[in-house]
Every structure is written in structure tokens, then in C-alpha cells.
Amino acid sequence: MANQANRTDQVDGERARAREAVVEAALGKLDLDTKARLLAGQDMWSLPEIPEIGLASLVMSDGPIGVRGVRWTADDPSIALPSPTALAATWDPELARRAGELLAQEARRKGVHVLLAPTVNLHRSPLGGRHFEAYSEDPYLTGAIGTGYVRGVQSGGVGTTVKHFVANDAETDRFTVNNLLSERVLRELYLAPFEAIVANAHPWGIMTAYNTVNGTTMTEHRYLVNEVLRGEWGFDGFNVSDWMAARSTTGDLKGGLDVAMPGPQTVYGPALAAAVRAGEAEESEVDDAVRNVLRLAARVGILDGAEPVVTEVPAEIDGEALAREIARRAFVLVRNSGVLPLRSDTRIALIGAAARDARVLGGGSATVFPSRIVSPLDGLSAAATSLTYAVGADPSDELGPADKGFELRAVCRDADGTVIGEGSLPSGQLQWMGDDLPDxxxxxxxxxxxxxxxxxxxxxxxxxxxxxGLGAFTLTVDGTVLYDGVQPMGDESDPFEAFFGAPLERGKVALTEGVPVEVSLLHPLDKSLAMPLPAVMFTFTHLGPRRDEDALIAEAVEAARDAEVAVVVVATTERVESEGFDRTDLRLPGRQDDVVRAVAAANPNTVVVVNSGSPVELPWRDDVAAVLLSWFPGQEGGDALADVLFGAEEPGGRLPTTWGSLTDAPVTQVTPTDGELAYTEGVFIGYRAWDKAGATPAYPFGHGLGYTDWTYESIEVTGTTATIRVRNTGERPGREVVQLYLSPTEPDAARPERWLAGFAGVGAAPGESVEAVVELPRRAFEIWDEHTRSWSHQAGSYELSAGRSLTDHRVSTTLTV
Structure with a gap:
């Protein structure tokens, strides 16, 4: 095996050298203006082709749970996998790799060469609005899942851009915030996932963030990009800005930024060529950036003469089946009094607006449009023999994008009123950016x-x-003009805030169930509105009839009384979890808590399914029979839920982040003061911070119940290898995530009380004993020494504990290193 690995490495090395020779030859044929143009991008999502060197246009697309492609449209649907928090909840890097392979397959189908994913920022605070798009509060778990994901995508010949480099951990003032944190905190926490992925998956791209770190914007951060990322870690991929993050031609170039997106109007292009001619930048620096772009092009197979890294793509994957598998493997059963799993003939009352209209993905750039969505009502209706449904309470009383029941299209006209094009719309939300326009x-x-x-x-x-949105609107429903006026700019700092902000009600119309009506929203464009890039963004919104909430809750209670089991689905909304803003609390919106309490009082067999991408408070958690966290479960979530509730599959997830109340949460500051946000908590975030504060969360990091029981029989350590023997002592087959935590036997206030040092998943039949083998990384015993500016191995005695969560240790041993 070793000889085979050596031969493979030798062949790969020869191919890499051959690609480099092609890259150098192509670079030598380019003049300054062409090189500068290549680094600017040609539109919203792509770089220009350069036929004279055989370079095709390189296309990028948002992820991370699907591949949208270059058009924000439902005309070309995308597989929608569960949210990144869900993927991390599987604690399975191999499953993450398979997810990556599927997304590479989707990218190839859509002509995409580079996926703008994964997001490996940490869950510093539960208030982070984009929490659902990142994996975990723990850097080790984040790095392991991210490594699997990147390996999977790139095994399909598609590049990744690991993002957002670095400390982009909240949304408030993300374009301008100056995050202040020590180098030790950077190294041990926020840089750690990036470092692990660079070392173990060799990503072909990195995306630098909007924010500033210690006074320097990330697109200009020469130390973190050139010295750490490229120098210390040996990263040889391309560095692309987050969209509109690049601000300085020479600053960005010297800071190691290769590509400024979107194009063509960026700080690169003609401005970069002019800077070189004026002596403000060196052409050799431009060459370094172009070389990185050409290397990426060679790797993905769009540079003539260069053999791509992947010449034989993985076998085709059934996307719907994998989406369903990831969802059920991600569901975290945090409480179960024995009510689960259910019999197929159980009389069930399904309750909650989110059971009918499930939220399967988060908002913002993570949005894709699947060809179908299986709601909990769909999934349980197909699997149960006796099911009734009640709304209970809607999580939102705010208008949302016109969706269910709407069949919409966008008609485009010129100044003379002539139709120049049409496009379909998956909902009333229209967002055309750059050249993302109908034909x-x-x-x-x-x-x-x-x-x-x-x-x-x-x-x-x-x-x-x-x-x-902003500007003039004429809204007509069933022949009646409800509004004809102009919405001016308010206190928003830019038009995008108006687009993502609160919708405005313009009127009500009495309508009859099942009777279609014509609808229209006309929007003349106001060219005077200053947009940072060519874009058209506005939304046609709707809210159904509002019934008395007490009456709705009463109906839910009545349904629950008549059932053996009540299943209540609670959820967040797009106004709670989305890119662009942070949360202000962790409460479920609307009167969903009241619904749960009332239903639980009527039926002791109440199961609550929590449809959120990140932690919410569950004040009734001890009063219900079971609590199942479904995250944003992707397009097949309803069928996966049926699989788990009826016991066809086990809920396989474990918490990748701590769940608790905002009152007790140790790190909650996400709003800058005078433009600065100090990470005063240092290395104490997530469970590290809960430990330091001596606080008890609702559910600890790593927690999760399956449908069987496990006994931990022994732990042995030989060198850096830990072997843990566990036995399935229950009556069903199952999978256990064996988690290892290190604790110094001599407490040190400057270090966490304990930290994740490794994990492994094992499966076993009832009565079967299996071994989990975990390699302990050297980094688990190191801290960053700010005096020597290097990693320092911390010799001494440690307790190594293995168990089912951070707080559920089953076996332990003492190590001296």
C-alpha cells in the first residue's frame, strides 16, 4: 500500500509540474492590460475568456447547500441539501465528502467551475444571523467537516473557495466592522478550521471577507493572507474577494487578493494596469495573481494544454436520496421520554404552520430553488395511517414573498412599453444582479x-x-389597484437594506378558497438610485387571512386531545435567520411557545420538531415527551422526518453547537461600538465559555439521543492513537458518535476547562461490541505563544475522556505528554 501511495504521489507531482509549465507559458503570452482584466471578472459570476492562450471563461456560483448557477431563477432547479449546521450535526466527514461530490455533479451540470463554499466561520455567538450557514462553535469539528466537503467537491473536478477568511462571525456592519482579537485567539479558534482544510484537503480557492481584522481590511491583509495562508500553510490556490469587498487597487494587490468580484467595474482591470504604469504596483505582483488564476483554470480543465486534476469524475449520485439521508442523519433527538419511535398506525395530530410550509433552507446567498419540497405534512401524510392537521399559530404576522398559490412571471419592457423579455419567478422576490437578466x-x-x-x-x-423595495409601484389584485405610489429611501445606508428589510402592506382583498385571481405589481425603474452594482431588487409580498390566534390554538388543542400523539412543528422565519443581519433574541417568533404549552397540557405524548438553522430557546422543553431538532432540513426534509419519527431510521445527529437561553449565553455581543467589535472573551466561545461561566445550557455540545443504548467498556491509548470499545446494549441497530475530550489535570485559567480532541462514528447491531479508533492530533496539546509567535507544545498530565457529549463522559484515562 505504501508503494502504491508513493507511486500515486509521484504521478500527481508530475502532472502538477506539467500544469505549472502550461500556466507559465500562458502567462508569458499576456500583456499587462489583459492580465489586469482577467483579475477583475467580466460580470457577476465569471472571469473573461482569453482565446489567445486557450483560456475559457471561469464560472463561479454560490453554495453551500446547492449550486444555484449564474441565474437566480427556478427555471434551472437545484438540489437543496440540509443546512451546514445540519451537515455538521452528522459528525461525519465522509458524509460531508459525499455531499461535496453531489454538489460537484450539480456544478458540472450547470457549467460551474468553482463553488463559493464552504463557510467555516465559527458560531462565536448564537445571535449570529448567518449561524445556519456555518458548521459549529468548535474549530476542530468545523475543520473536519469542511475537509470532507472540500475533498468531495474537488474530487468532482470543481474548485472550492473556503470562506470567509477570517473572523467574519456576525452580520452587523459586516462591510465596515473592525474586529479586534489577539493572535492567539485567531490561531487557536478562527484560523484553525482554515488551516486544517488547507493542510488536509488542499482547497483550490479562499474567499476573503468584508470585515477588518485589527485595523486592516481582509482583502488587504498582507500578514494573514501572504505570510500565514500562503507562506506558513503553503496555500497555492486563488484568493477571491467576497462580492464588493475589494476597496483598494494597490492595497488589495499587495495584500494578496487575486480576483476582485464582481466585474467588470472593480478596483482591478484598467485601474490595476494604470497603477502598474504609474509605479504604484509591480507587474510581478500582478503576475503572481494571474498565475494563481491560471493554475485554478488548469485544475478545473479550462486551460488548453493542461490536464485537469480530475479526469474521471465520481459515479452519478441520486441527489434526492442523499438529501434525505443527510437530513435524517442530522436530526438531533435531544429529549425522548420513550414516545419515539412511533407505530405507523399511531393516531397523530400534526400541528404548526411550518408543518405545512416548511422552511428548508436559510436566506441570502445560500438560497437555491429545488424542483420539489417535501414538507412535514407531505412526509407524514404519506407514511401515517391516521393523521389530522391544525395550524396552531403562524410564526409570522408579517407579509412574505408571494409564494404558495402564486404562478408568477416577470415581464420586462423598454421606455416605449415594448416587451423585451420575460422570466419565470419561483416567488414574488425578484433579485437580478449583474447580467442575471432574462434573455x-x-x-x-x-x-x-x-x-x-x-x-x-x-x-x-x-x-x-x-x-x-424602493421606487414606484403599482399593485393590482383582481382588477383593483391597491397601491400606486413611490417608496422613498428611509434611514437605510444602501438600497440592499431596503430590499432585505420589512415589507409594507398596501391593501387587503377578500378572496375565496380555490378561486384564482389576476395579480400584478408594476415597478418602473429609478435609475437615480445608487446601487453598488447593476441590480434590480424588489418583492411582491402577501399574507393570508389572519384568524384569531386563540381560536387557532384551541383548534390545535382539540386535535391533540383526539390523538394518541401530537407532533408540533415550530420554526424561525426568513426575518429571523438570514444573511445580512443578526438576531436580537433567541425566541421562537409569534405565539409558537403558547401553542406548544397548550398542546402539551392536552396531550402528554407531545413531540416537538424544531425547524431552525441555529439555536432557539425552548422554555417548554421539560414539559413535552420529545424534542427533535430538524435544522433547515433541505428539500427532502418531510420524508426524512417520517423515516425518523416512525423508526425506519435512527435520528443520527449530535449537537455541533451549544443550545441554551440568551440570558445564560456567555458571548452575545455582535454589535460594534464606534465601528469596532472586541472579542473580549478571548479563546472562550461556545462550550468553552459555558464551562468558564459555570453555566448549564439547555443541551450541551455533542448531545444527541438515538433509538438504542450504548455502554462504553474501555479506553486505551498507544502513542497518539486512542481505542475505545463500545457495546450496543439496546434492542435496535444504531450508530454512535464517540467523542474525546482533553482536560489538563492541573487547571489553567488561560486555557479552556476541556476541548474536543477527536471523534469517530461507529455502528453496531444489538449486543455487538465495536472499537472506535481516534488519532489524537498534536495541535490538541498546543497553544499559540504570542511571545515567540509560534505553537508551543504543553507538556504535562491530561485526562482523556470518551463519551456521548461534552458532559456525558463514560470512560477516561490519564495521559502524560
Missing amino acids: GVTHEALHSIEITGTFTPRESGDHAFGTR
Whole structure:
């Protein structure tokens, strides 16, 4: 095996050298202007082709749970996998690799060469609005899942951009915030996942963040990019800015930024060529950036003469099946009095608006449009023999994008009123950025857009309609003009805030269930609105009839009384978890807590399914029979839920982050003061901070119950290898995540009380004994010494504990290192 590995490394090395020779030859043929143009991008998602060197246009696309492609449209649907928090909850790097392989398959289908993912920022605070898009509060777990994901994507010949480098851990003032943190904190926490992925997966790209770190914007951070990322770690991929993050031509170039996106109007291009000619930058620095881009192009197979890294892609994957598998493997059963799993003939009352209209993914750049969504109501209806449904309470009383019951299209007209193009819309939310326009439409010719189509109500009553965005709108429903006016700029600092902000109700119309009506929202464009890039963004919004909430809760209670088991689905909304803003609390929106309490009082066999991408407070958790966290479960979530509730599959997840109340959470500051956000907690975030504070969360890091029981029989350590023997002592087959934690036997206030040192998943049949083998990384015994600016091995005595969570240790041993 060793000889085979050596031969493989030798062949790979020869191919890499051959690619480098092609890259150098191509670079030598380019003039300064062409090189500068290549680094600027040609539009929203791609770099320009350069036929004279055989370079095709390199296409990038957002992820991380799907591949949207270059058009924000449902015309070309995408597989929607569960949220990154869900993937991390599987504690399975191999499953993450398979997810990556599927996304590479999707990327190839859509002509995408580079996926703008994964996000490996940490869950510093539970208030982080983009929490759902990152993996974990723990850098080791984050690095392990991210490594699997990157390996999977790149095994399919598609590049990744690990993001957002670095300390982009909240959304408030993310463009301008100056995050202040010591080098030790950077090294041990926030840089650690990036370092692990660079070392173990060799990503082909990194994306630098909007924020500033210790006074230097990340796109200009020469020390962190050139000296640490490229120098110490040996990263040889390309460095692309987050979209619109690049601010300085010479600063970014000297800071190690290769590509400024989106193009063509960026700080690179003609501005970069001019800077070189003016003596403000060296052409050799431009060459370094171009070389990195050409190397990426060679790796993905779009540079003539260069053999791509992957010449034989993995076998085709069934995307729907894998989405379902990841979802059920990610579900975390945090409480179970024995009510789960259910019999298929159990009389079930399913309750909650989110059971009918599930939220399967988070908002912002992570959004994709799947060809189908299986809701909990869909999944349980197909699997149960007796099921009733009640709304209970809607999590939101705010208008949202026109969705269920709407069939919409966007009609584009020029100044003369002539139709110049049309595009379909998956909902009333229209967001065309850059060249993401219907065929035949340009920003120059586009004068107005009309969202038009039909709406078939699901229930009778007064339906509210409205708008979100800036400028003039004419809103018509069933022949009645509800609004004809102009929405001006308010206190928002830029138009994007108005787009993502609160919608405005413009009027109500009494409609009848099942009777379709014509709808239209006409929006003449205001060219005077200053946008940072060519974009059209506005939303046609809707809210169904509002029934008395006490009456809805009463109906839910009645349904629960008549059932053997009540399943209540609670959820967050797009106004709670999304890119662009942080949360202000951890409460479930609306009166969902009241619904749970009332239902639990009526039926002791109440199961609560929590449909959120990140932690929420569960004040009733001890009053219900079971609590199952489903995260944002992706497009197949409803079927996966049925699999787990009825016991066809085990809920396989473990918590990748601590769940607790905001009152007790140790790290909650995400809002800058005078433009600065100090990470005063140092290395104490997540469970490290809960330990230091002596606080008890609702559910600790690593917690999760399956449908069987496990006995830990022994732990042995030989060198750096720990072997833990566990036995399935339950009555069902199952999978256990064996977690190892290190604790210094001599407490040190400057170090965490304990930390994750490794983990492994093992499966066993009832009565079967298996071994989990875990390699203990050297870094687990090191800290960053700020005096020597190097890693320092901490000799001494440690307790190594193995168990089911941070607080559930089963066997332990003492190590002296």
C-alpha cells in the first residue's frame, strides 16, 4: 500500500509540474492590460475568456447547500441539501465528502467551475444571523467537516473557495466592522478550521471577507493572507474577494487578493494596469495573481494544454436520496421520554404552520430553488395511517414573498412599453444582479418590470398584499389597484437594506378558497438610485387571512386531545435567520411557545420538531415527551422526518453547537461600538465559555439521543492513537458518535476547562461490541505563544475522556505528554 501511495504521489507531482509549465507559458503570452482584466471578472459570476492562450471563461456560483448557477431563477432547479449546521450535526466527514461530490455533479451540470463554499466561520455567538450557514462553535469539528466537503467537491473536478477568511462571525456592519482579537485567539479558534482544510484537503480557492481584522481590511491583509495562508500553510490556490469587498487597487494587490468580484467595474482591470504604469504596483505582483488564476483554470480543465486534476469524475449520485439521508442523519433527538419511535398506525395530530410550509433552507446567498419540497405534512401524510392537521399559530404576522398559490412571471419592457423579455419567478422576490437578466434584456434598455400572474387562495378571507423595495409601484389584485405610489429611501445606508428589510402592506382583498385571481405589481425603474452594482431588487409580498390566534390554538388543542400523539412543528422565519443581519433574541417568533404549552397540557405524548438553522430557546422543553431538532432540513426534509419519527431510521445527529437561553449565553455581543467589535472573551466561545461561566445550557455540545443504548467498556491509548470499545446494549441497530475530550489535570485559567480532541462514528447491531479508533492530533496539546509567535507544545498530565457529549463522559484515562 505504501508503494502504491508513493507511486500515486509521484504521478500527481508530475502532472502538477506539467500544469505549472502550461500556466507559465500562458502567462508569458499576456500583456499587462489583459492580465489586469482577467483579475477583475467580466460580470457577476465569471472571469473573461482569453482565446489567445486557450483560456475559457471561469464560472463561479454560490453554495453551500446547492449550486444555484449564474441565474437566480427556478427555471434551472437545484438540489437543496440540509443546512451546514445540519451537515455538521452528522459528525461525519465522509458524509460531508459525499455531499461535496453531489454538489460537484450539480456544478458540472450547470457549467460551474468553482463553488463559493464552504463557510467555516465559527458560531462565536448564537445571535449570529448567518449561524445556519456555518458548521459549529468548535474549530476542530468545523475543520473536519469542511475537509470532507472540500475533498468531495474537488474530487468532482470543481474548485472550492473556503470562506470567509477570517473572523467574519456576525452580520452587523459586516462591510465596515473592525474586529479586534489577539493572535492567539485567531490561531487557536478562527484560523484553525482554515488551516486544517488547507493542510488536509488542499482547497483550490479562499474567499476573503468584508470585515477588518485589527485595523486592516481582509482583502488587504498582507500578514494573514501572504505570510500565514500562503507562506506558513503553503496555500497555492486563488484568493477571491467576497462580492464588493475589494476597496483598494494597490492595497488589495499587495495584500494578496487575486480576483476582485464582481466585474467588470472593480478596483482591478484598467485601474490595476494604470497603477502598474504609474509605479504604484509591480507587474510581478500582478503576475503572481494571474498565475494563481491560471493554475485554478488548469485544475478545473479550462486551460488548453493542461490536464485537469480530475479526469474521471465520481459515479452519478441520486441527489434526492442523499438529501434525505443527510437530513435524517442530522436530526438531533435531544429529549425522548420513550414516545419515539412511533407505530405507523399511531393516531397523530400534526400541528404548526411550518408543518405545512416548511422552511428548508436559510436566506441570502445560500438560497437555491429545488424542483420539489417535501414538507412535514407531505412526509407524514404519506407514511401515517391516521393523521389530522391544525395550524396552531403562524410564526409570522408579517407579509412574505408571494409564494404558495402564486404562478408568477416577470415581464420586462423598454421606455416605449415594448416587451423585451420575460422570466419565470419561483416567488414574488425578484433579485437580478449583474447580467442575471432574462434573455434579450439589458440594464440599459430595461425601463420597467411587471410581476404578473395568478393567485389561487388556499383559504377564504381577507388577503393582504404589499411591496418591499424602493421606487414606484403599482399593485393590482383582481382588477383593483391597491397601491400606486413611490417608496422613498428611509434611514437605510444602501438600497440592499431596503430590499432585505420589512415589507409594507398596501391593501387587503377578500378572496375565496380555490378561486384564482389576476395579480400584478408594476415597478418602473429609478435609475437615480445608487446601487453598488447593476441590480434590480424588489418583492411582491402577501399574507393570508389572519384568524384569531386563540381560536387557532384551541383548534390545535382539540386535535391533540383526539390523538394518541401530537407532533408540533415550530420554526424561525426568513426575518429571523438570514444573511445580512443578526438576531436580537433567541425566541421562537409569534405565539409558537403558547401553542406548544397548550398542546402539551392536552396531550402528554407531545413531540416537538424544531425547524431552525441555529439555536432557539425552548422554555417548554421539560414539559413535552420529545424534542427533535430538524435544522433547515433541505428539500427532502418531510420524508426524512417520517423515516425518523416512525423508526425506519435512527435520528443520527449530535449537537455541533451549544443550545441554551440568551440570558445564560456567555458571548452575545455582535454589535460594534464606534465601528469596532472586541472579542473580549478571548479563546472562550461556545462550550468553552459555558464551562468558564459555570453555566448549564439547555443541551450541551455533542448531545444527541438515538433509538438504542450504548455502554462504553474501555479506553486505551498507544502513542497518539486512542481505542475505545463500545457495546450496543439496546434492542435496535444504531450508530454512535464517540467523542474525546482533553482536560489538563492541573487547571489553567488561560486555557479552556476541556476541548474536543477527536471523534469517530461507529455502528453496531444489538449486543455487538465495536472499537472506535481516534488519532489524537498534536495541535490538541498546543497553544499559540504570542511571545515567540509560534505553537508551543504543553507538556504535562491530561485526562482523556470518551463519551456521548461534552458532559456525558463514560470512560477516561490519564495521559502524560
